[in-house]
Amino acid sequence: xxxxxxxxxxxxxxxxxxxxxxxxxxxxxxxxxxxxxxxxxxxxxxxxxxxxxxxxxxxxxxxxxxxxxxxxxxxxxxxxxxxxxxxxxxxxxxxxxxxxxxxxxxxxxxxxxxxxxxxxxxxxxxxxxxxxxxxxxxxxxxxxxxxxxxxxxxxxxxxxxxxxxxxxxxxxxxxxxxxxxxxxxxxxxxxxxxxxxxxxxxxxxxxxxxxxxxxxxxxxxxxxxxxxxxxxxxxxxxxxxxxxxxxxxxxxxxxxxxxxxxxxxxxxxxxxxxxxxxxxxxxxxxxxxxxxxxxxxxxxxxxxxxxxxxxxxxxxxxxxxxxxxxxxxxxxxxxxxxxxxxxxxxxxxxxxxxxxxxxxxxxxxxxxxxxxxxxxxxxxxxxxxxxxxxxxxxxxxxxxxxxxxxxxxxxxxxxxxxxxxxxxxxxxxxxxxxxxxxxxxxxxxxxxxxxxxxxxxxxxxxxxxxxxxxxxxxxxxxxxxxxxxxxxxxxxxxxxxxxxxxxxxxx
Amino acid sequence: xxxxxxxxxxxxxxxxxxxxxxxxxxxxxxxxxxxxxxxxxxxxxxxxxxxxxxxxxxxxxxxxxxxxxxxxxxxxxxxxxxxxxxxxxxxxxxxxxxxxxxxxxxxxxxxxxxxxxxxxxxxxxxxxxxxxxxxxxxxxxxxxxxxxxxxxxxxxxxxxxxxxxxxxxxxxxxxxxxxxxxxxxxxxxxxxxxxxxxxxxxxxxxxxxxxxxxxxxxxxxxxxxxxxxxxxxxxxxxxxxxxxxxxxxxxxxxxxxxxxxxxxxxxxxxxxxxxxxxxxxxxxxxxxxxxxxxxxxxxxxxxxxxxxxxxxxxxxxxxxxxxxxxxxxxxxxxxxxxxxxxxxxxxxxxxxxxxxxxxxxxxxxxxxxxxxxxxxxxxxxxxxxxxxxxxxxxxxxxxxxxxxxxxxxxxxxxxxxxxxxxxxxxxxxxxxx
Numbered sequence: 001x002x003x004x005x006x007x008x009x010x011x012x013x014x015x016x017x018x019x020x021x022x023x024x025x026x027x028x029x030x031x032x033x034x035x036x037x038x039x040x041x042x043x044x045x046x047x048x049x050x051x052x053x054x055x056x057x058x059x060x061x062x063x064x065x066x067x068x069x070x071x072x073x074x075x076x077x078x079x080x081x082x083x084x085x086x087x088x089x090x091x092x093x094x095x096x097x098x099x100x101x102x103x104x105x106x107x108x109x110x111x112x113x114x115x116x117x118x119x120x121x122x123x124x125x126x127x128x129x130x131x132x133x134x135x136x137x138x139x140x141x142x143x144x145x146x147x148x149x150x151x152x153x154x155x156x157x158x159x160x161x162x163x164x165x166x167x168x169x170x171x172x173x174x175x176x177x178x179x180x181x182x183x184x185x186x187x188x189x190x191x192x193x194x195x196x197x198x199x200x201x202x203x204x205x206x207x208x209x210x211x212x213x214x215x216x217x218x219x220x221x222x223x224x225x226x227x228x229x230x231x232x233x234x235x236x237x238x239x240x241x242x243x244x245x246x247x248x249x250x251x252x253x254x255x256x257x258x259x260x261x262x263x264x265x266x267x268x269x270x271x272x273x274x275x276x277x278x279x280x281x282x283x284x285x286x287x288x289x290x291x292x293x294x295x296x297x298x299x300x301x302x303x304x305x306x307x308x309x310x311x312x313x314x315x316x317x318x319x320x321x322x323x324x325x326x327x328x329x330x331x332x333x334x335x336x337x338x339x340x341x342x343x344x345x346x347x348x349x350x351x352x353x354x355x356x357x358x359x360x361x362x363x364x365x366x367x368x369x370x371x372x373x374x375x376x377x378x379x380x381x382x383x384x385x386x387x388x389x390x391x392x393x394x395x396x397x398x399x400x401x402x403x404x405x406x407x408x409x410x411x412x413x414x415x416x417x418x419x420x421x422x423x424x425x426x427x428x429x430x431x432x433x434x435x436x437x438x439x440x441x442x443x444x445x446x447x448x449x450x451x452x453x454x455x456x457x458x459x460x461x462x463x464x465x466x467x468x469x470x471x472x473x474x475x476x477x478x479x480x481x482x483x484x485x486x487x488x489x490x491x492x493x494x495x496x497x498x499x500x501x502x503x504x505x506x507x
Numbered sequence: 508x509x510x511x512x513x514x515x516x517x518x519x520x521x522x523x524x525x526x527x528x529x530x531x532x533x534x535x536x537x538x539x540x541x542x543x544x545x546x547x548x549x550x551x552x553x554x555x556x557x558x559x560x561x562x563x564x565x566x567x568x569x570x571x572x573x574x575x576x577x578x579x580x581x582x583x584x585x586x587x588x589x590x591x592x593x594x595x596x597x598x599x600x601x602x603x604x605x606x607x608x609x610x611x612x613x614x615x616x617x618x619x620x621x622x623x624x625x626x627x628x629x630x631x632x633x634x635x636x637x638x639x640x641x642x643x644x645x646x647x648x649x650x651x652x653x654x655x656x657x658x659x660x661x662x663x664x665x666x667x668x669x670x671x672x673x674x675x676x677x678x679x680x681x682x683x684x685x686x687x688x689x690x691x692x693x694x695x696x697x698x699x700x701x702x703x704x705x706x707x708x709x710x711x712x713x714x715x716x717x718x719x720x721x722x723x724x725x726x727x728x729x730x731x732x733x734x735x736x737x738x739x740x741x742x743x744x745x746x747x748x749x750x751x752x753x754x755x756x757x758x759x760x761x762x763x764x765x766x767x768x769x770x771x772x773x774x775x776x777x778x779x780x781x782x783x784x785x786x787x788x789x790x791x792x793x794x795x796x797x798x799x800x801x802x803x804x805x806x807x808x809x810x811x812x813x814x815x816x817x818x819x820x821x822x823x824x825x826x827x828x829x830x831x832x833x834x835x836x837x838x839x840x841x842x843x844x845x846x847x848x849x850x851x852x853x854x855x856x857x858x859x860x861x862x863x864x865x866x867x868x869x870x871x872x873x874x875x876x877x878x879x880x881x882x883x884x885x886x887x888x889x890x891x892x893x894x895x896x897x898x899x900x901x902x903x904x905x906x907x908x909x910x911x912x913x914x915x916x917x918x919x920x921x922x923x924x925x926x927x928x929x930x931x932x933x934x935x936x937x938x939x940x
Contacts, residue, residue, distance in 0.1 A: 205658025358604070378621055390705050
């Protein structure tokens with residue numbers, strides 16, 4: 001793609017040629033665009049797509065993906081921003097072209113780090129999933145062919161042999177309607193999202209996938225291809241970034257999505273080790289409180305617990321030296337040899353502070369990460385108590401924390417509705433004696449910060465915060481007066497009441 | 508069997524690495540036919556030496572290099588890691604970020620400690636013949652799935668030396684699998700979910716996936732002997748309360764479940780408590796479950812309940828972290844367990860029900876056997892001209908290690924056959940004759 005400083009007239013293609021360049025309303029973005037484009041259009045396209053992807057994110061959190069409400073809101077948003085989505089409309093060249101070019105521009109901004117890539121891929125996948133869901137069935141085959149995905153449908157005989165198994169495996173099939181469905185035979189590794197949840201029949205290394213489930217496969221393909229492409233883009237990035245016209249925009253774009261990640265240690269060293277026990281009951285969220293208790297009682301934590309708790313402690317301000325001392329003291333009480341600790345565990349602690357190996361300064365886990373990944377098993381104490389504990393045992397735990405019965409039942413109701421973070425906010429309100437916690441919880445360290453603010457009477461906390469607003473190149477980044485308004489603006493744009501996560505939790 | 512004393516390890520290991528460790532077969536395995544250049548040379552090994560000294564990123568040029576180093580360093584433990592982009596022992600010379608783990612076998616680690624909540628006979632690192640059945644069931648269930656569902660052909664099961672088993676899946680395509688797919692495979696194979704805070708760890712949906720159905724069939728073959736007789740899980744109130752905690756309220760509150768019903772002389776219609784054995788109580792429980800109406804949402808009755816309990820008590824528990832990382836280091840087959848002295852030996856899948864971890868040779872027992880043979884051979888005035896290597900390659904054959912090496916060799920034969928088959932296919936495609 002070449003960039004010109006002067007606004008040029010776009011070459012007008014004649015009717016059929018335009019249709020041919022974008023035969024479908026959706027695409028896999030396999031080929032980068034190759035035309036000249038003005039800087040202003042470059043910026044506008046990028047900003048519009050970013051707005052779209054942020055809407056995709058917000059809608060995905062506020063509504064259950066795939067429901068009518070979600071679909072109609074997303075469609076409205078896409079239409080508003082003039083991107084392509086539906087096949088049968090009139091002149092679709094412009095929206096499809098816009099879609100194509102803006103995707104590739106954002107690749108430049110979002111290839112730069114693991115977090116950015118993950119976010120970008122997630123929203124692009126959700127967008128593709130939506131578009132695919134409204135694609136008419138007869139168009140599916142031609143779309144697949146054009147995108148170079150070779151799925152072979154199996155013969156009637158092969159289907160009949162396996163009919164029972166396929167029906168028993170695929171939740172999307174309602175009853176014995178197999179005769180009407182195409183079934184595709186795909187190498188199992190290409191059907192990751194299906195077989196991992198046992199939602200497809202596997203035999204001898206192949207997945208037997210009904211048409212309805214093909215979407216998951218396609219998304220998997222898309223994710224893999226996009227991930228590879230982003231890695232490649234990152235390598236050629238220095239050349240792009242050296243272009244002074246682009247550098248400020250790309251930087252601005254990539255900073256606008258993430259909120260607080262609590263990796264910046266503005267208050268490192270302000271906590272002393274003997275404060276931790278009392279802090280754990282007063283200001284720690286339940287997940288960390290339980291980890292701390294388990295550590296004190298067992299003088300040990302397994303890997304998952306060490307990661308979740310260790311990074312949290314880093315986020316509240318423990319220095320590396322303090323962390324080493326803290327863990328070592330505790331583990332030695334468990335009859336661990338001090339040398340064994342030095343050899344085995346201290347390396348990992350230094351690693352998580354970014355002092356070993358590839359020197360990544362790991363960020364403390366957000367609530368979403370704790371709720372959605374690495375669930376605890378036997379012998380583990382990590383995870384989110386609201387998500388991972390039996391309601392009965394959660395109730396006992398809350399009773400031991402002296403929460404009132406009324407509060408407990410409110411919390412349990414929220415848990416039942418899968419509003420885990422709101423339940424935690426309720427816990428905050430009960431333990432700090434406030435009516436409204438005043439924030440939307442999405443990070444354990446945020447819980448700590450807010451708790452300290454309440455307990456210490458509203459003193460300011462020194463934290464740099466980058467306000468997560470859509471970039472408007474003319475305005476300078478706004479400084480916030482104190483952390484809470486930054487948090488509030490972050491939260492209002494993200495609407496985290498977790499209803500959208502229901503589909504993660506159903507079997 | 509000769510009792511094992513950890514203090515003797517340095518001497519025993521010296522003898523083991525000099526005369527007994529099956530280097531030729533070991534190299535034959537990890538070299539994979541020499542088809543890929545430097546595959547063996549780029550493999551990471553890690554050694555744990557005396558006094559817990561741990562060294563990573565060991566790599567070797569060939570079999571003889573491996574032998575020399577192992578004999579020199581006398582490792583207490585050997586772990587096998589990934590095949591990297593460069594020789595691991597030179598990784599410091601590689602530009603930052605360029606040294607990457609590229610391939611590794613898909614591995615599984617099943618550890619008896621993970622079953623502490625459901626076994627009554629032992630806990631933590633202890634095992635006995637009663638709870639070993641858990642490993643037997645785990646091997647059968649996982650191996651069936653790896654073979655029949657995933658189509659994996661080259662699966663090596665190894666006793667870990669103390670309290671569990673490992674599986675090494677060595678197919679060529681499997682060694683190239685990404686971390687995401689490995690995680691997905693473990694997820695597919697997982698049914699028991701939850702830590703201490705969760706009482707009921709298995710929840711089946713109405714639609715039972717063929718994998719689950721087939722696993723339950725396997726468990727059914729062992730359940731009575733293992734759970735009802737051996738573990739006696741319904742022996743007394745303390746033990747059966749744990750099971751009843753998994754049973755929905757509506758079944759427990761059925762009339763006459765606990766409270767005694769009028770019964771006749773023969774003792775029919777005994778209620779749950781009054782039955783005399785786990786076997787009988789289990790039958791009663793199953794009947795009670797099948798009789799209750801399943802019109803209540805989320806409260807499953809009928810066979811699902813029976814299956815959920817069986818699965819919670821018997822289904823394998825995998826550690827996902829061992830399997831998902833391509834660079835994860837796992838104990839090597841034929842390594843010695845420093846605490847028990849047992850050799851990590853391959854398990855013969857044809858005889859998995861007969862496998863007895865307590866019959867596995869310890870390093871002291873096989874060294875003792877070797878000494879005994881050596882003394883008797885010296886008396887026979889063995890030919891002094893016989894080369895040292897020839898001597899060594901037959902030494903393990905004279906000990907109890909032999910049958911296990913045979914199992915390993917069979918595994919290697921299969922790998923070779925597959926490789927030849929692949930090469931033939933490729934040359935056919937290229938029309939080489």
